[in-house]
Amino acid sequence: MLVILDRDGVINHYDGSYICSPTAWLPLPGSLEAIARLCHAGYTVAIATNQSGIGRGYYDVDTLEAMHSKMADLLKPLGGRVDLIAYCPHHPDQHCHCRKPATGLLEQIRQQLGLSTLAGTLMVGDSRKDLEAALSAGCQPCLVRTGNGRETEHHLRERPxxxxxVYDNLATLVDTLLATSR
Known part of the structure; x- marks a missing residue:
């Protein structure tokens, strides 16, 4: 079973500013433990993340990989891991096929994991773009109230x-998922 996570605002703190270094990448309370619990329960965990900071010249691919290495290093002692990270490095003006709400990142994950479909897959995000990508790819869209999530939830009332x-955070979502899958 696969769970796809957005990164900024779901796993790590996000206030709308670009996360441009490993020192600026700070996990949300309970998020890494939640990922570890998914792993212990036999889930495959993937990340689909827009990283236009690369296209904007704020940081480079090596810096992004250093952020992801930090995350992996923090997950390891918890018994957690991320099996695959797909990211869009493009500037929004490039109109690529991978930047969410397009489904390119989700399709990349599907292909690289050798899946025929994403039906039944949870896609967890904090923005409308994440939710729209999930729906377009056939995933179950889940919104967390961390990051941009509260604002997104408010706008969903106007444009559902x-x-x-909807969950308070990734830990609450994992609690619910693991309790109902027993």
Whole structure:
């Protein structure tokens, strides 16, 4: 079973500013433990993240990889891991096929994991773009209230999306998922 996570605002703190260094990448309370619990329960964990800071020249791929190495290093003692990270490095003006809400990152994950479909896969995000990508790819969209999540939830009242499940944070989502999958 696969769970796809957005990164900024779901796993790490995000206030709308670009995360441009490993020292600026700070996990949200309970998020790494939640990922570890998914791993212990047999889930595959992937990340689909827009990283336009690369296209904007704020940081480079090596810096992004250093952030992801930090995350992996913090997950390891918890028994957690991320099996695959797909990222879009493009500037929004490039109109690529991978930048969410497009489904390119989710399709990349599907292909690299050798899956025929993403049906039944949870896609967890904090923005409308994440939710729209999830719906377009056939995933179950889940919104967390961390990062941009509270603002997104507010806007969903005005412009709803079908079937979105809402949780306070990643830890709460994992609690619910693991309790119902027993």
């Amino acid at each position: 999306l079908a079937g979105v499940q």
